[in-house]
Amino acid sequence: LRQAGRRVELVVMGDGPLRGELEATATRLGLDGAVEFTGRLDRAQLNHRFREADLAVQPSTSEAFAKAWLDALANGVPVVATNAGGMAELFLAANGVGWVVPPSDDDALADAITAALDGVEDWSELRSRCRATVEGHTLEAWAGRFAAHSRSGWGAS
Numbered sequence: 001l002r003q004a005g006r007r008v009e010l011v012v013m014g015d016g017p018l019r020g021e022l023e024a025t026a027t028r029l030g031l032d033g034a035v036e037f038t039g040r041l042d043r044a045q046l047n048h049r050f051r052e053a054d055l056a057v058q059p060s061t062s063e064a065f066a067k068a069w070l071d072a073l074a075n076g077v078p079v080v081a082t083n084a085g086g087m088a089e090l091f092l093a094a095n096g097v098g099w100v101v102p103p104s105d106d107d108a109l110a111d112a113i114t115a116a117l118d119g120v121e122d123w124s125e126l127r128s129r130c131r132a133t134v135e136g137h138t139l140e141a142w143a144g145r146f147a148a149h150s151r152s153g154w155g156a157s
Contacts (some may be wrong), residue, residue, distance in 0.1 A: 076127030
């Protein structure tokens with residue numbers, strides 16, 4: 001994206017065993033000012049960082065459904081993700097809250113990010129749709145549905 005003249009900033013939220021390697025790669029590529037590694041964030045910090053973001057990007061090669069999608073969407077942030085396992089297509093694309101690319105396809109990922117940044121006409125509406133999409137997928141919503149099912153199906157109170 002930078003080679004195409006785009007001004008982009010990448011914030012890598014979280015921590016893991018590859019962090020040191022990723023930081024070294026960013027330095028080697030001359031991306032020190034364009035990539036920030038936050039480390040582990042508490043819930044308030046995570047939500048704050050998502051609300052500052054334009055997109056959440058998760059180029060996983062193996063994760064079929066990511067909790068990170070729900071975190072991003074709950075904060076009104078659309079997602080660019082790979083279709084590892086098929087759930088991205090069924091959940092993100094079908095609900096109009098994300099862009100889906102094949103795993104390990106760097107060009108498709110860059111194209112999807114560009115399309116997202118250039119193609120959204122109404123960000124306010126998209127952010128509202130993101131939040132609405134996950135409202136039915138919270139633990140509270142699932143607990144409510146389970147309770148209603150228990151009441152109707154088993155006569156429980």
